[in-house]
Amino acid sequence: MPHPPKELYTLADASERWGVPTDIIEDYLRSGKLQASVHLPRKMMHKYTRQPSECSFSDEVDVFDVDSCDPYSYMPQQGVFNLCYENVNWDEAGKATLEKGGLYLSRPDDEEKCYYGFDEDFVLSRDKVYISISELTRFEREYGTTPRTEQQGCPEKVVKVSQDANPELHPKEKESLLKIVIAMAVGFYEFDPAKKKSPIANKITDLVYDLGLSIDVDTVRKWLKEAAEIAPRKKHKMTPELLSDFGIPPHAKDD
Structure with a gap:
């Protein structure tokens, strides 16, 4: 039975x-x-x-x-x-x-x-x-x-979902993405990589939901932590020139 x-x-x-x-x-x-x-x-x-x-x-x-x-x-x-x-x-x-x-x-x-x-x-x-x-x-x-x-008849579908859920990045690609993450976090949110605790992960998560998307706050913390490891241990400000490089008006950061 x-x-x-x-x-x-x-x-x-x-x-x-x-x-x-x-x-x-x-x-x-x-x-x-x-x-x-x-x-x-x-x-x-x-x-x-x-x-x-x-x-x-x-x-x-x-x-x-x-x-x-x-x-x-x-x-x-x-x-x-x-x-x-x-x-x-x-x-x-x-x-x-x-x-x-x-x-x-x-x-x-x-x-x-x-x-x-x-x-x-x-x-x-x-x-x-x-x-x-x-x-x-x-x-x-x-x-x-x-x-x-119950997906016995289409095992390839199961494998594809699993692979898509955990894509492997080339080390150089991952490093580039981490640089983008830390640059945006420091420049737009004044994220301090030297601090062990920060509210920035929650702010980024809220912004993601405001855009109609979803992400777990722990995932944001994970990538911020990894990105912080490659960042210089000092605070930086996003200058109007750097904002312009991103195609964003200088006043956008304060909106």
Whole structure:
């Protein structure tokens, strides 16, 4: 008798199932195409329900708060929760702090449409974020995606996806790209390669999303770190002459 399928997949599991980079999986999660989940141990939580608002625009927004008259508004909770992935900010170590009272969680198939918040800050690891098998199969039906295990008749397609996901650059090409990365980061964002921590990766990631594209902030940090290794250990300013070389008006940097 065959074993039942696993119920919860990590981002790496989903990446392998579909043969795409984890950056793509995260883009699906942040854009709402996929629903993220977490499995939590027993924790004290507040339940936030939709409340009437005295604001004039209350019909346009949902106001959630703890109902003090509800005896179940504060009690231990555990198990699988939906995670509002777009509200989660990961650090360089792959950790995120879900702040006390933040509306990060909801219950699957909850007819009340409640949110749950911790009564103290909770640190979540990226490798503890899951996607349920029901959510994966829903996505596959909706978008016509085929798991790699079912692509037996076209193995060359699987190989091509894997190769495209991890292209190999010639050392000279890679060095040239790193020079471009560090020049733009230093010139336009005043990135300091000597500093161990910098907000520049987040700024570049936000700009990528503003352009309608997607990239994981850890990927940006990785390439900035590699590019920093070839940069002189001093700060540089992008002069109007250099901006002109890029075909950009001198005032564009300040816009």
